[in-house]
Amino acid sequence: MEGSRNPDHDKTSFWKKNSKTVPGRPSPKKDVKSNVKPKVVGATSFQDFQASVSDAWAMDDDDFCIISGLESTKISKKVSQSAALNVLNSHRNSTDMPVTSNEKLEAVASYEVDYVRNNRIPGRPQQLRCLNPPQDEDSESKLERFESVLANPPSLPELCKLSWSGIPVKVRAITWRLLSGYLPINLERRSGVLERKRQDYWNLVEKYYYAEHDETNRDIQHQINIDVPRMNPSIPLFQQKTVQIMFERILFIWSIRHPASGYVQGINDLVTPFYVVFLQEFILDNQAFETFHVDTLTEEQLRIIEADSFWCLSKFLDGIQDNYVFAQVGIQRKVHQLEELIKRVDETLHRHLKQHNVSYLQFSFRWLNNLLTRELPLRCTIRLWDTYLAENDCFASFQLYVCASFLLYWKDDLMRQNDFQGLLLLLQNLPTQSWTSSQISILVAEAYKLKVMFADAPNHLQSNTGDS
C-alpha cells in the first residue's frame, strides 16, 4: 500500500507524512522503524500525547484521511465541530463509558501502554473503541470522497487507503471489483474487459458445469450440493433456488480450476460476501438483501452477479490456496503462528488457555478456514473484507493478526472461564450477533497494530513471510 508517491500532492500518503504530528493512526512499517530509534522525541506520557492530538481522535476514519491533505482538502465545518465536541464529551465522560469497553481497553493495555511509552507509537485503535460511533463507512463525507476518487481513473493505492476503513455500500461493488484487480483502472478498458471476463465465465460454465462429470467432479458436485442449501439457514435470500444454483456453479467452476484443493467445505461461505455486494448493486432503495427476491432481477443482472462473484472470489482465494490443499498446511501453519503471536503479546491469556488444555487448533481452525465468516454476522464480514481487499496481497498474513485481535478482544470473558469446557464453548460461540462495523474497525485497527509491531521482527513468527 505504501507507494512512493509525492506526499505533497497525494493526500493518501497521510500516514507516512503525518505520523509524527498526527499520530493515532496505526503507522506503516517504515515509520515504526524510525520511531523506534531513540532520537525520536515524542510526548512524555501517553496522556500528554493524547492531549496533543485530541482534536484528531474523535473523527471517524474517513475524516482522518481528510486531514492528511489539509492544504488541499476541505474539511466540513460541521464535521469538525461535531468531532471536536465528541472529543470533549468523551474525555469528560470517559469514566461513564460502558464497563465492557473499559474492560476491552484493559485487555490490551499492558503491552499497549508499554509499547506506546517505549516506542512512541500512539494507541490509535484504542481511541476508535471509545469514540467511533457505529457504522461509519456509509457517511456522506466518505461517500463523497469515494465518488470523487472513482470519477477519474483512481490510483489504486489511494483507493486502498480509502477502502481500508470501510467502503460505502453505494460504491462497494465497483470498489471491490477494482481492488480485486478484476475491473481495470483505465476507464476506457473497463466495459470491454468486464464483458469479456463475464463471457469467459459463462463459457466455463457451459463447457464444464453442464458437461458429463468424471468421478472426481461428481464428488465435488455432490459435496457442493450438500453444503449450499444449508449455507446461511437464517437468511431467506440463500434459501432461494435461483441463488443456490448460482452458488453451485460458482463453486464447481472454481473447484475444477483449482484441482490442488478442489472444493473444501467452508469455501461456500466465502462466496457470500461477494454475492451480496454484487447483488446490492441492483437492489434499490436500501431494501434489505436478506429478504430480497432475486427472481425480480433480469437474467442479465443475475449473470453479472454470478460471474463477478466468481472472478473476485478466485482472486481473493489466490493468496490462501494452501489453506485448502491436502492436510490444510496453510491453516496448520497459521494456527501455529497465532499461538506464537498470542504467547508474545498476551502471555496471561496464552497461559490461561494452555492451563486448561485448550489448543489453538480447537477454536482457530474454523476462524482461519472460513476467514471468520462463521464467527461474524454477514454485514460485519462484508465490512471486514473491505479491509482485506484493501490489504490486497498482504491479506493472507493480515488475516492472522485479525484473528489474534479477535481472540484478544474476548480476553476478559475468557479469563472468567475456569475450565476447558467453558472456554471451548465460549470460543465456539462468541457473542457477535449485535456487532456492527464499529467493532470491525476496532478489530482491524488492533490487527494493524500487531502487524506493525511484528513486521519489524519477522523472526517472531518464524514461518511468516507475508509482510513486506
Place this chain on the structure above:
Amino acid sequence: MSTKDDEYDYLFKVVLIGDSGVGKSNLLSRFTRNEFNLESKSTIGVEFATRSMQVDGKTIKAQIWDTAGQERYRAITAAYYRGAVGALLVYDIAKHLTYENVERWLRELRDHADQNIVIMLVGNKSDLRHLRAVLTEEAKAFAERNGLSFIETSALDSTNVDLAFQNILTEIYRIVSQKQIRDPPEGDTIRPQNVEPIDVKPTMNSDGVRKQCCQ
C-alpha cells in the same frame, strides 16, 4: 475447576464421525441442548459439546467431538480420535452411499484411534421411512460382523438419541469398571477419579507422547 458441571465420576471422550450431511451435528445438538435445525451449517473442522448422564448411579460426563465429514478434513479430525474411548459412526438411512462408506470410516478409526475404542453404528434420519435406502437388518448384521453396537435414531423427532448415547456410555463404563476390578487403577490410563479422562485400555503403540484426552 469446581463448577457444578465438573462434578462427575467419569469423563469419556466420544467422537462423532461419518459422511457429510448424515446429521452428526444435529445428533449432538439434540443430545446436548435438545435442539434440531433442519438446515444446520456444515461443520468446519471439529466442534465440541458435552453432557452428563447417570449410569449405574455414577455421573458420566460425555465430552463429544463432532467432526466435519468431508475427506479434506481428515488430517485435522483424525487428531481428535486419539484418547477417544467411544465413536458414534453415523450414516443416513436414506442415503445408501453414506452406509457404504462406513467401512472407510472404520478403517479411519483403526488407523488413528485407540484399538479398543467402543464403536456404535448409528443409522440416523429414521423418520424418513418412505425414503429408506438401508435396511435395518442389513445394518444390524453388518454391525454384528464387525463387533459394533447398532441403533437407529432420528435427531429430528428425537427417537433413540438419548438412548444411543446412554448405550455407548454404559458400554464404555462397563469396560472401564470391569477393567478396574481386574487390575487396580494405578495403571497408566485408568483413573476413576474426577478430572482425568479415562481410556479403555492402554494403547499398544509405543510412539511416545500420548496426547491427553481432554481436561
